[in-house]
Amino acid sequence: MTLRLHNFFRSSSSTRVRVALNVKGLSYDYVSYKLRDGETRAPAFLRMNPAGLVPALEREDGLVLMQSLAIIEWLDETRPEPPLLPGDADGRARVRALAQMIACEVHPLNNLRVLQYLGTAFGANEAAQANWFRHWVSTTFDALETQLSHPATGRYCHGDTPGLADICLYAQVWNNKRFEIDVARWPTVSRIFSALDELGAFRDASPPSQPDAA
Amino acid sequence: MTLRLHNFFRSSSSTRVRVALNVKGLSYDYVSYKLRDGETRAPAFLRMNPAGLVPALEREDGLVLMQSLAIIEWLDETRPEPPLLPGDADGRARVRALAQMIACEVHPLNNLRVLQYLGTAFGANEAAQANWFRHWVSTTFDALETQLSHPATGRYCHGDTPGLADICLYAQVWNNKRFEIDVARWPTVSRIFSALDELGAFRDASPPSQPDAA
Numbered sequence: 001m002t003l004r005l006h007n008f009f010r011s012s013s014s015t016r017v018r019v020a021l022n023v024k025g026l027s028y029d030y031v032s033y034k035l036r037d038g039e040t041r042a043p044a045f046l047r048m049n050p051a052g053l054v055p056a057l058e059r060e061d062g063l064v065l066m067q068s069l070a071i072i073e074w075l076d077e078t079r080p081e082p083p084l085l086p087g088d089a090d091g092r093a094r095v096r097a098l099a100q101m102i103a104c105e106v107h108p109l110n111n112l113r114v115l116q117y118l119g120t121a122f123g124a125n126e127a128a129q130a131n132w133f134r135h136w137v138s139t140t141f142d143a144l145e146t147q148l149s150h151p152a153t154g155r156y157c158h159g160d161t162p163g164l165a166d167i168c169l170y171a172q173v174w175n176n177k178r179f180e181i182d183v184a185r186w187p188t189v190s191r192i193f194s195a196l197d198e199l200g201a202f203r204d205a206s207p208p209s210q211p212d213a214a
Numbered sequence: 215m216t217l218r219l220h221n222f223f224r225s226s227s228s229t230r231v232r233v234a235l236n237v238k239g240l241s242y243d244y245v246s247y248k249l250r251d252g253e254t255r256a257p258a259f260l261r262m263n264p265a266g267l268v269p270a271l272e273r274e275d276g277l278v279l280m281q282s283l284a285i286i287e288w289l290d291e292t293r294p295e296p297p298l299l300p301g302d303a304d305g306r307a308r309v310r311a312l313a314q315m316i317a318c319e320v321h322p323l324n325n326l327r328v329l330q331y332l333g334t335a336f337g338a339n340e341a342a343q344a345n346w347f348r349h350w351v352s353t354t355f356d357a358l359e360t361q362l363s364h365p366a367t368g369r370y371c372h373g374d375t376p377g378l379a380d381i382c383l384y385a386q387v388w389n390n391k392r393f394e395i396d397v398a399r400w401p402t403v404s405r406i407f408s409a410l411d412e413l414g415a416f417r418d419a420s421p422p423s424q425p426d427a428a
Contacts, residue, residue, distance in 0.1 A: 050360035051315060063304065067318065070310035077303045089291045090277065096284035101265060104281065108322035121346060122336035132335060146264035 003028040004058040006048070008035050009210035010178070012107055013068035014055040015171035018205035020072040023162070024079045028057075032212035035112050069103055072164060084163045095158045098147060098165035101140055102172045109136045110175070133179045137172075144169075145186040153188065155195050162196060170196045174207055217242040218272040220262070222249050223424035224392070226321055227282035228269040229385035232419035234286040237376070238293045242271075246426035249326050283317055286378060298377045309372045312361060312379035315354055316386045323350045324389070347393045351386075358383075359400040367402065369409050376410060384410045388421050 005021065005028045007014035021028055033039040033054055040052045049056045049066050057065040065071045076084045085092045108114070110133045118124035118132060152158055157165035173183050173193045183190045196202045207213060219235065219242045221228035235242055247253040247268055254266045263270045263280050271279040279285045290298045299306045322328070324347045332338035332346060366372055371379035387397050387407045397404045410416045421427060 051319070051354065051357040053319075065307050065311065067311040067314040069318070070307050070314055073310060074303055074307040077306065089288055092291065093279050093284050093288040096287060097279065097281040100281040100284055104283075104318055104322050105265070105267075108318050109328065114323065117349065118336070121342070121349070122332070122338060124336060128335070135331065135335070140265065143265040 002060045004031055005029065006031045006033065006045070006056040006058065007054045008033050009207045009213045010175075011035065011054050012111070012171040012175040013053075013103075015174060015205055015207060016068045016167045017055045017057060017071050018210075019167045019170060019202050020075050020084060022201035022205050023082060023084065024075055026075075026079070030211055032210075069099065069164070072167065076164075082161070084167070086158060086161075086163070091152070091158060094152060095163050095165045098144065098157055099168040101144055101147070102168040105140045106136055106172055107168075107175070130179050134181055137176055137179075137181055141186050141189060145188055148188040148192070153192075156192055162199060162202070166192065166196055166202075169193065170202050170206075216274045218245055219243065220245045220247065220259070220270040220272065221268045222247050223421045223427045224389075225249065225268050226325070226385040226389040227267075227317075229388060229419055229421060230282045230381045231269045231271060231285050232424075233381045233384060233416050234289050234298060236415035236419050237296060237298065238289055240289075240293070244425055246424075283313065283378070286381065290378075296375070298381070300372060300375075300377070305366070305372060308366060309377050309379045312358065312371055313382040315358055315361070316382040319354045320350055320386055321382075321389070344393050348395055351390055351393075351395055355400050355403060359402055362402040362406070367406075370406055376413060376416070380406065380410055380416075383407065384416050384420075 003021070003026060005017060007017065007030070009032065033045070035054070039045065040054055046052055048058070048064050051066065053066070055068055055071065057071050059065070065074055072084060085095055115129045115133065118129055124132065148157065154160040156162045157169060169189060169192060173189070176183060183193060203209065217235070217240060219231060221231065221244070223246065247259070253259065254268055260266055262272070262278050265280065267280070269282055269285065271285050273279070279288055286298060299309055329343045329347065332343055338346065362371065368374040370376045371383060383403060383406060387403070390397060397407060417423065
């Protein structure tokens with residue numbers, strides 16, 4: 001099956017899907033969109049994904065999957081090995097919750113279109129946008145660090161197998177680097193990021209490793 | 215099993231979990247927190263959920279589940295009937311993506327703590343906060359309306375069984391009402407909301423039906 005990933009190297013939710021594809025050992029065509037140039041607002045893209053957002057994963061049969069966590073759950077269901085979620089319901093609830101702390105509390109507030117709109121609506125300059133970004137990262141990463149001081153945390157967020165929560169953590173820490181947020185403030189997050197960064201599936205999905213990296 | 219739902223009547227993500235509990239026919243203890251008074255920032259609450267957010271679902275054995283979508287997936291896995299997700303992987307991907315359009319693109323930008331922080335960071339008054347709210351609702355609901363003009367949409371978001379996407383849609387439309395957003399702008403969304411509002415499991419979970427409703 002040929003998969004085509006519509007994405008952007010620096011997009012955090014794109015990074016998530018790239019990691020998941022790598023973990024599952026799936027190759028894909030890489031299609032890049034310059035977000036700052038509005039390329040995902042072009043009519044052809046909107047016909048594919050009316051939300052005008054990357055990532056979108058296009059299948060050979062034309063079906064377009066959207067929303068990074070939904071795409072990753074679909075990958076995990078249709079290609080179960082290696083798994084990205086634990087085998088028990090309580091474990092899955094924990095991993096999904098950790099992932100959603102990032103995917104629902106940090107990233108939605110900090111993506112490019114939101115930062116740009118802060119400029120439009122409130123005249124926020126680059127420094128004010130950066131402060132906004134750091135505020136929401138700090139708020140949730142403080143809580144995430146506490147949640148990770150839990151016996152279920154292992155080498156990675158949940159035991160010793162990298163999964164959905166790790167994918168979100170890894171992508172967000174890369175995003176944080178752009179705003180000079182030192183992840184060392186959160187020792188467990190920092191330790192897990194370093195462990196993940198040693199894995200080829202993660203490292204190869206990181207923003208600087210992509211063909212469209214500036 | 216006794217379940218205790220830590221929540222607030224007007225919290226959209228709380229509404230989601232209340233609907234899911236009702237659909238599954240589960241009773242629960244209702245514990246209310248006044249968000250504006252910072253009750254979820256109190257030390258006792260933070261020990262339970264370090265993120266300081268509702269909803270949190272506390273089980274009899276003390277385990278606390280957090281993040282509304284993770285809680286709902288857990289409910290669906292542990293009490294499969296009636297299902298909140300379709301039986302096929304493609305269907306599940308579609309429903310999760312529709313749910314995440316609301317849970318990851320609208321609600322995170324529009325909850326109380328974000329609106330309050332717009333005041334702190336940019337001096338946004340009530341009118342400016344309302345404009346911000348409406349901007350993000352419109353952006354995603356326009357796309358949602360287009361996504362719902364799809365053959366898989368039935369009486370509800372996906373076929374004729376209410377599920378996870380409907381839960382998010384229903385809760386968000388209630389949230390929109392507070393900011394006088396007329397859902398009639400989106401005819402399919404509007405039709406589905408009305409159909410859901412006829413169901414006791416949804417109606418009984420709506421903000422005005424809760425014991426702490428103002």
